[in-house]
Amino acid sequence: MLSRVAERIYWMSRYMERCENAARLINVNTKLLLDLPRGVSVGWGTLVDISGGGDFFQKDTDNADERAVMRFMLADTNNPCSLISAITYARENARITREVMPSEIYELINDLYWYLKENLARGTARRERHILLEAVISRVQQFTGMLAGCMSQNDAYSFIRLGRNLERADMTSRIVDVGASRILPRAYEDNSSNEPYANILWMSVLRSLSGYQMYRQHVLDRVNAEDVVMYLFQDPLFPRAVEHCLGELADCVARLPNNDEVLRVLASVRRQLKTADFTVLIDDGLHDYIDNVQAEIASIHQVVAATWFLPEVQVAS
Structure with missing residues (x-):
């Protein structure tokens, strides 16, 4: 298949996965308000940090208010990680490559695009937000299921799986890294009376x-930091665990030429992941380790792009 087609369907898949991830994050952060004790607030700026949109937010994320974060995460076209930006990019890539996929795929993406355009304003109010976000999650899952059930398992489908699983691995690492330390405020770290609420986090x-x-x-014990981090990074069976995503990537890459x-890069990343001792890292070094994992995931994308996609055109200044 053509390199430009492979690249576009790869990014279409990544942007659709990004839509679902953003919807999940906002939904869970909103529901967290109902579980926390009185006097403990939710850090809304955490969502900006997890999505990697801090450079575009132009405000202090530590003190960001809910309404500003919701506008930024849902409807800000200047934020490449917002819901509306992700679905816009996914729709454009799907429109250009619609001949390689079942026609229902583009129709589904287009319907989701117009649904968001018409209903994004509802997302700023908590009462309506849940309905909007659940609809996004449901439709992206429908997109994933339709591809699995209706599309030939050819090279095009392999590139779609590549994009989806690389985006998932990246988001899982971001959630553990930023979410685990900042969904609850810093008061959690400074005030031992808040320690019983760690499991809520x-x-x-x-x-x-x-x-x-x-x-x-899988873990027949109370929810705790060490087991959760090990599960989300090293479990080979949970579809959103980093190890499972990397295993899916290896399976996709093995089906493609010039791989x-x-x-080699995938095997190196998986080897580092399997040998990590999270019992030690939880106490000291987890943030640096996850930063390294994210850099390795970015390197996988770079090698994928260099191997199968068109080289970037250098524009003379």
Whole structure:
């Protein structure tokens, strides 16, 4: 298949996954308000940090208010990680490459685009926000299921899986890194009376990935930092765990030509992940380790792009 087609469907898949991830994060952060004790507030700026949109927010994320963050995360066209930006990019990539996918795929993406355009204003109010975000999650899952059930398992489908799983791995690492330390305010760290609510924090991290029930089946113990981090990074069976996503990537890459360099980089990242001792890292060094994982995930994308996509055109200044 053509390199430009492969690149566009890869990014279409990443942007659709980004839509679902953003919807999950906002939904869970909103629901967290109902679980926290009186006097403990939700840090809304955390959502900006997790999404990587701090450079575009132009405000102090530590003191960001709910309404400003909601506008930024849902409807700000200058934010490449907002819901409206992600679905716009996904729609454009799908429109250009619609001949390689079932026609229902573009129709579904287009319907979601217009649904968001017409209903985004409802997202600033908590009462309406849940309905909007659940609709986004449901339609992206429908998109994923329709591809799995209706599209030939060819090279195009492999690039779609590549984009989806790389985006998932990146978002899971971001949630653990930023969400675990900042969804509850710094008062949690400074005031030992808040310590009993640590499990609420970790439950919200799991629920943002729809992993709470699967975690409880896998780990027969109370929700705690060490087990949650190990589960979300090293479990090979949970679809949103980093190790599972990297395993899916390896399977996709093995089906594509000229894959030696990508497989080598993937094997190196998976080796580092499997040998990580989170028992030690939880106490000291977890943030630096996750930063390294995110850099390695970015390197996978760079190798994928260099192997199968068109080189970037250098524009003379």
